[in-house]
Amino acid sequence: MKNEQQSLLHAIDELSQNGYYIWDDFLSPKEVEELILAIQKENDSGEFKKAGIGKQSLFQLDKSVRGDFIKWLDRSTEHVSVQNFLDRIEKIKSSLNEFCYLGLKDFETHFAIYPENTFYKKHVDRFQKNAHRVISFVLYLNQNWQEKDGGELAIYLKNNTHIVQPISGRLILFRSEIEHEVLMSYKKRYSITGWMLDKDMSLTFLP
C-alpha cells in the first residue's frame, strides 16, 4: 500500500509521461457520500445553471454540444467536504510546480450534473480563447456505476482512444489540450470538474 506522498509522486510521474493519469480511490466512499450530499443540497436550492461553451462574448448555450448543469465552487463554500477536496487539488498543483515546473498559479472548478441522456461532444479544454488551462481534472461521484449507465469519458490520444468509466471516487487528470468527450449518459451523472491554470484566475481575461 502506497502512502499519500508516494501516491502523489506516482500520479505526477504518470501524468507527465502519458499526458493523463487515472487515480482510483482518490476519495473514500465516505468522502464521496458527503460530496454527493453537498451537490444535492446545492441542486435542491436551485444553484445549478446550464453550462455554456466559450468565454465571455463567445459564451453560448447549446444543448447539441453539452447537456450538463454546473455550479462553480470556491473557498467560501459552506461544505467542509468541498474545502477538503480543494485542499487535495491544491496539493497536486503545488507538487506539479515543484517537480514538473509547470508554473501553475491557480485552479477553477465546478460541480457538474449530467441529466439522463446528455453528453459533452468532443472538445479540448485549452483553446485560443481559453489559453490558461493546463491540466484538467475530473472527480467522479457515481456510486454503483454500471456499464449500462454510460457517461464514460473518451480521451483521444495520438495512437489510441482511452475509455474511462466515471466510477465513484476516481479522479482523472489530463493535459487540457487533449481531445476528449463525455459519451451519452443514460443515468444522472455527478462529478466535479476543474482546471489548473497558468495565470491567476482573476487575470484570465488577459491574453
Ligand SMILES: O=C(O)CCC(=O)C(=O)O
Ligand atoms: O465529466 C467529464 O468526464 C469531462 C467533463 C469535461 O470534459 C468538461 O467539463 O470540460
Ligand SMILES: [Fe+2]
Ligand atoms: Fe472538457
